[in-house]
Amino acid sequence: MFNAQYFRTFITLVETGSFTRTARRLEMTQPGVSQHVRKLEQYLGRSLLERQGRRFALTEAGRRAYDYALKLFAEHEQFRHSLDDESLDSGECRLASPGSVGLMLYPFILGQQQMHTGLTVSYSFAFNHEIVSDVLTGRHDLGIVTEAVRHPEVDCEVWHQEPLCLVVPADFAGTGLADLMGIGFISYSDGVNHADVLLRRNFPDEFRSMSHFPRQGFTNEVSMVLDAVARGLGFTVVSRLVLETSPWQRQVKELSLPQPVHETLHLVTRRGSRMPRRYTRLLDAFRDHRRHERYGHGEPSMEVGAREGGGEAD
Template structure:
């Protein structure tokens, strides 16, 4: 491993192009600077052309300077990650299911606009991937639609989200035959969600699997596109419906008693959330 002090002397020399100025900036002797460069050259070969004015780097010298800059960036990034004193810089990482993610990601970007030195890293994933990502420390926080039963995790209720029956705007859906006429727009959780919700609105119905299927999409932001075009109906969590860009093309049909799911915030139990994560949570809770 290369001595950090030697690297600092070399990087400063490459910047100021003078042994004397390098020694003055670092508060060491010129002989010490020369010794540091000599140690590096013994390991890496010639780094500078001393006969040139200003000093010129060899190809090996340019490669070493690039390495020094990478080290500086890595040290800066590490300091940001470990720092608890400043919540306005560093990374906020969150992994969540699609619907709640559509609701929260724009809010996180608003927070980043207030504090541009923050980095927002968000990923959409189903519950099982959310739990694994947090357990493996790939993300500091996760959101799940089911409360996990794992002692390695802390789980607390974050918010609630109802399921909604969504039909094309201006469409009546007061009886099961209306849904049969429309047809179902399915998605990865569509059958399960529709079964849960429609059993309340239409007790004793023949079952969602007996409805004509008019389409399928695994992209949550696109599931309502065919609905807005009059091609069918679907059942989605509220936040996914709220994020859809063509609200005038759809409408929500009341489906009897509301079916409301809890959204759970999880993180590793062994250590508390970072100050940045806690700030982000307070910001999000205020926006819900």
């Protein structure tokens, strides 16, 4: 029969190198330690030690059993901490977001994990509909999506907003809508919707529809769309998160527009579930970090007030 205490005794024996010291540390008798090892060997059907008088060496099976035991108890501790919803610094975080968010959020969370070693992170990059589906099936505890979700089994709330940026090649000299039509549009999954709301807000007398713009290409990976722009193939509209994390940000530029428009990010959880405090801490820390980065450089403060829709104007 499996007995975790046998594995615990075996770990201690390997670490101390002595039956006597093991018995002392575990407050057992030396015969008791020997009995645990024998029981473990019987359970596994393998000799774990090569005894050499009062000394011993691990067999190959013993080395593998020791490695397994370490992993077993590490996972046990991780699981035990994950049950503590009130813990800020430990437990597993299972979440997903589109690439436009995860490009900056995932590295930020990894930094938090480095500071709080009790945290573990399972992060998935996915499209909105995939995120909602995975939250419903329990694969993720939390999803971040760029559109409001209406579903009877889902709770959806506004979390954060990021500016949308009109991005053109670095040598682009135009300023108006006609100039943008001249180079064409590079699209991605949310590209058309983002471009529509931003251009409609800033060129109300001229803009009619994104269908009037020549399509110069499409990619389903938002992190790659600025590569096409950097090569002079067209313009696009992306979240500030994408622009700031792009390796091509020096080969493109953002056109300044008079009317700011923001992408609204929403948190999605299973209805009635209680989000552990470690998630709240991570999300609040990231949002505070973004506000400091943006407003610390003179950008006017903006409060989230809308509960629905992506790409909302303020």
